[in-house]
Amino acid sequence: MEALEEFLRKEFYWLHRHPEVSFEEVETTAHLRSLLVESGVRVLNLPLKTGVVAEVGAGRPVMALRADIDALPITEQTGLPYQSEKTGVMHACGHDFHMASVLGATMLLREQKNLPGTVRLIFQPAEEAPGGAKLIMNTGVLDDVQAIFGLHCSPLLPVGTLGIREGAVTASVDRFLICFRGKGTHAAHPERGIDPIPVAAAFIQAAQTIVTRNIEPSEAGLVSITHVEAGNTWNVIPDEALVEGTTRCLSAETRVLIRRRIHELAEQIAAAYGAEAVTDWYEGPPATDNTQKWTALARRIAHEQNLAVEEAPTSLAGEDFAFYQERLPGCFVLTGTGASAANHNAEFRVDPCALLPTASYLAALVRASFAEYKD
Template sequence: MDKETLVQLYPVMVGHRRYLHRHPELSFKEKETSGYVAGHLKRMGIELITGIGGTGIIGRIRGGKPGKTVAFRADMDALPIQDEKQCDYASQVPGVMHACGHDGHTATLLALAEYYSSRREEVEGNIVLIFQPAEEVCPGGARSMIEAGALNDVDVIYGVHLWTPIPIGTAGSAPGALMASNDDFVIELRGKGGHGGMPHMAIDSVVAASALVLQLQSIVSRSVDPLQPAVLTIGSIQGGMAQNVIADRCRLSGTVRCFNEETRTMIARLVRQVVEGTAAAYGAEAEIAYTTGYPSLINHKQEYDRFYSIAGPEAGLKPVLAAPIMPAEDFAYYLKEVPGCFVLVGAGNKDKGIIYPHHHPKFDIDEESMLHAATLLVAMREAYCLENKA
């Protein structure tokens, strides 16, 4: 590994990241971002497939020597959040910002493209660069990338998430489950409107919805094995327009997170049962739209072991065994197809005031985490190729 070149590429990463941070785009709308990435890859002479799932890009670098094919992935989408940071690279798009570090992921992968394209003749095997749209919203962009051939002939895949809950200089992952599955639901309750002073003449959808919120919470607390982590959250409830009017309709939406597929299936079944039963008990009608989202992200143990063994001596990071977390990631789809590992690279730094969590209006990263991520990914690829020489 040429660490000096990676260090020299660090200002390039910062430049890419700050440009993308100023110009964020929402999921499935990453048109300008995709054009920016494609333009730089074309300048490097990298083979490209563009327009996947609308804005996705697959780049391929063919090495000058025989060997394995290793894939790296970055996500490109931003979030519908108003940027509240006071800095010269704050978002210039009202109501949209990179509040999860995807700009840093994209910048890191662009730097890796520069690193490997400049030394093609030395590279053993091939390198696949996956710039994916729409990680933040289901159905996500990973499946369209896979369907377009992103993993054709790929032997292993690596990805990182720049992660502010852990400090700069640290990297965490886990063998097996690292991130949860996610399913979403929307419930429409229909009652009978009426006067607030005459509730006996109406069917109150808000009261039915209130009871339903409490009943849904009992699914995890009373039906799920306490040794199987699971979360059911009602994120929104909307009903009624005036203080003296009984609402005829109320809408709830929520999310379910877990790691075990049997638990996931059971919760989906019980949500439907509880919704139907509670609505009937209050004389209301109910309609539920239940969307199955990303599967749990399951790292391959051999690739986790590779990360843990080389993160310190090769990348200068402190490796830690990460506890599984309930946020979801559609990198999970890639890991269902080929071996690989997803790593949380520390990006928080209290000394620099980088303390805000992901999806917060003041979210930022310690940009040195991009150099750490790039060094780690190069080290993991080299370790894999050394172990699997043709």
């Protein structure tokens, strides 16, 4: 195991120093592909610009293990000796850790004699975009897969602890863009136009009542207005006002309700002012959905690996692993990487001491999934 740990740290440091943003992970892809081929792992020939899918074992059943590979447009401020070499790009969400951990699991699985099936190893691009999961699914490599497993590092958990929860761990993510259209006029004569700014302001206030008055109080839900734009000078009432934001929740029913209420409030408030509302909706990933069977297995294997287990904290952040779980059963686990600044922060870091136990756990989990599937 000492040699494996040295390999994992070496790869983790390299990946951390060479981050690439979504859909541009060309160097990362080449590095992973070369490493897998040199290690005797089968790499599938797929129509992917970035990202790699490989296999160990043979026959059915087929189980999948996924890591994401993209970084974020953030300038690193950790001061680590292996800090990002690219100004303005950083692995601030731990995808370098995910890749190294799944590489380690791959090496352990490759050494297994008579592996009772196939493990499909997915190094997925563009999780942060999001959308990379759909690219992978469109290749057909999941069509014969029985279950899928994924991980995310967590600065909320210490090294040696896993966060495992049945059901949702992360939230559905949607984006909306509303254009309130009025009628521009001179600021001295508002009666001659229709000012879209009060319309936008009224909507912004009303949108918060969706969570406080339309959603059952024990349900998680969020409406955040993040971008407001109108006009370009001091003495002109503009024609339009733009409002942009995001909605998050943990249940499909709440997701539908929030979307319906956003549309209703925008249209009806605009009508009350004599204006018009045009809403564009961009649907992101659903909430993750860990099934009972595979969640129970994930917990059991964690205990067998002498890892501590806590109920995973839920988050209204999104995760496009959830796209896979719309099609396949599986489990998405959190692995503790030690106290740190939050994910997506310039000072975010993970403790490399978590690499070996995470890789060992993932390999054991996938091995055990074959017997569980046959049962």
